[in-house]
Amino acid sequence: MKYGILGKTGLEVSVVGLGGIPVQRTDKEGAAEIVRACMERGINFLDTARAYSVSEEFFGEVLKPYRDQWVIATKSMSRDYESMKADIEISLQNLQTDYIDLYQIHNIKTEEEFALCFGENGAYQALLEAKQEGKIRHIGATAHSIEAFARLIREYENEIETVMFPYNIVENQGEQLMAECGEKNIGFIAMKPIAGGNIDNTVLALKYILNNPDCSIVIPGMGNAEEVEQNTCEEVYQPLSEADKIECEKIAKELGNEFCRRCGYCEPCPKGINIPQNILLANYKKKYGLSDWAKVRYDAMEGKAEECIKCGVCETRCPYDLPIRSMLETVVKEMV
Ligand code: SF4
Ligand code: SF4
Known part of the structure; x- marks a missing residue:
């Protein structure tokens, strides 16, 4: 495993971290298997979320004996002070810990959301307060649109220490802003490394991402030990060859821009359409x-x-x- 510093947080993290979505498909035993495999391969970073149903809870229980060996990140969709304050407490309880290393404002999008989050009674105030109380150690945010990404790192660079944004072979529209993160020492966390399941060659996908020096860490979702093993094989840390670059171009061309990342943010549909x-x-x-x-x-x-x-x-x-x-x-x- 390779390690790096996550921007202004100063945290030393494995360059491949554990994305906490797929654990929802398994049980506590499954979560224990994932964590065991991660620790064998040197992974020390977990990214989960309040929105990932049992994820915080499962990992909280399994990671409890190893708390000091892990950097735990979670996130909440709360936008106002009271609900963010409540969510921080729930996360602490679910994760069975008295501190969370990184707490992120999740999927911030519109102008109204920015105003609310960073306003007087906004979510950011609750995060700041929790940081002063030692309940959380660092503050970050996640975004899916390029506009929100730009805004976070240009207007709120003093408030946030990390930003999470999709980055993969077909979604590299954030590269210029990633470079800005590098210049401003904002930790960049790459989400959606296989474009929501659309890229089959996971090893090449991770290799592509890790070849960008402006990326601090990539967090593929992993649901079992084999996936952990595959995502941490030696090949993912190697430089991209000419053949790899050609393959990446081929994948990007095949997928095009209009593909569903299966994030589920569009739901619920009033007609119950999945x-x-x-x-x-x-x-x-x-x-x-x-x-x-x-x-x-x-x-x-x-x-x-x-x-x-x-x-x-x-x-x-x-x-x-x-x-x-x-x-x-x-x-x-x-x-x-
Ligand atoms: S269509 Fe729905 S699931 Fe697909 S990318 Fe958009 S919000 Fe996500
Ligand atoms: S009914 Fe159709 S258009 Fe309306 S939310 Fe559902 S899928 Fe979207």
């Missing part, structure tokens, strides 16, 4: 030729694309501004 699953099944049919496999699952699924009433609510929530309504129309053409 938007990412609908798109995924149609993708699998198209990409892997799994017509029967996809059709069986589509037919059995609740909340089919054909039930969409085109209200557009989902599109206002998608951080990638995807044309969900027309994407669902394509799903219907493929699947019905």
